[in-house]
Amino acid sequence: MPDATGADGLTVGQVSTRLGVTVRALHHWDEIGLARPSLRTAAGYRLYTAGDLERLHRIVIYREIGVGLDQIRAILDDSTADVSGALRAQRTQVAERIDRLQRLSAGLDRMIDAHERGLLLTVEQQAAIFGPQWDPEWPAQAHQRYGDTTQWLQYAERSATRGPEEWQAIAGAVADLDRALADAMDAGVAPGSPEANQLVERHREVSASYYPLTRQMQVRLGRMFEADPAFAAHYDGIRAGLATWLRQIIDASARAHNIDPDTATWQ
Structure with missing residues (x-):
């Protein structure tokens, strides 16, 4: 896709570079409705606004700590979601993975x-x-x-x-x-x-x-x-x-x- 710049937004390629995520991931998040670009150019290219970019930043943060996409959607969109509980559950899973990796390292x-x-x-x-x-x-x-x-x-x-x-x-x-x-x-x-x-x-x-x-x-x-x-x-x-x-x-x-x-x- 051309990396043409719109007046009020960033293209998929620009967002991919800025956030360090793949274009494929951005397309996938768009398809499942997790992070859709708010604007389109006259030629039909996706453009992400500042608000879209902020949402993407939050998605990237949660993905980096291992939170699943469904949980991320709930955290971002559901005002009744137990965010602390979800994060504590994720911390428990991370601790278990760390323990497994430590045992794997010892075995190696x-x-x-x-x-x-x-x-x-x-x-x-x-x-x-x-x-x-x-x-x-x-x-x-x-x-x-x-x-x-x-x-x-x-x-x-x-x-x-x-x-x-x-x-x-x-x-x-x-x-x-x-x-x-x-x-x-x-x-x-x-x-x-x-x-x-x-x-x-x-x-x-x-x-x-x-x-x-x-x-x-x-x-x-x-x-x-x-x-x-x-x-x-x-x-x-x-x-x-x-x-x-x-x-x-x-x-x-x-x-x-x-x-x-x-x-x-x-x-």
Whole structure:
């Protein structure tokens, strides 16, 4: 629309610029009868008078504090409207939104922290939960090694929602599994047996506390447990040869599910 100026009013474009609202909004308010321009040029262009502009100023103020258009109409046009009550109700809604946004901000902070640190626990809490052999540098090392993987992101998402109690329960489940694995190996449980396969399923369930684990991924983990000195030291520290035995029962279970351990991939 041309921005021609009338002698006694402002065009839609001029009002849009002056009030910082869109021409589309002004057209909408005109269509619903909330703020109609009082004048028209001979060519039919809308012109807003000083009185129209004052009404628009008030509409903009109420819109900025979140008041709905129907409420604004009542405030401006209904002499019996409870303006204070409407504003108090709006203040309550704003306070609720602020609270939600603060909780959202706190959640984002935890998610960022979890992605960068892995564990949202103090060094003291880590030692109390995971034991004296735990190195608080391990999460940072894991982030450096795996931080760009989908599994690290999944781990961080779960970590962001966990506190010491949840981690204590997971650590307990891991310790119970380690004891069960050692006892089964001592008892001569053979790879591929029903008891060994049950332990493999239990291992996959416990490991899934950190991120979803497919059978092929579990095979790759089993191989890493045997080959990586740190993991091998952990399992062999529980029972000599446990790292190899764990790899063997995982491989045997995989074969029962038509997965070739030698060609399994991380997927």
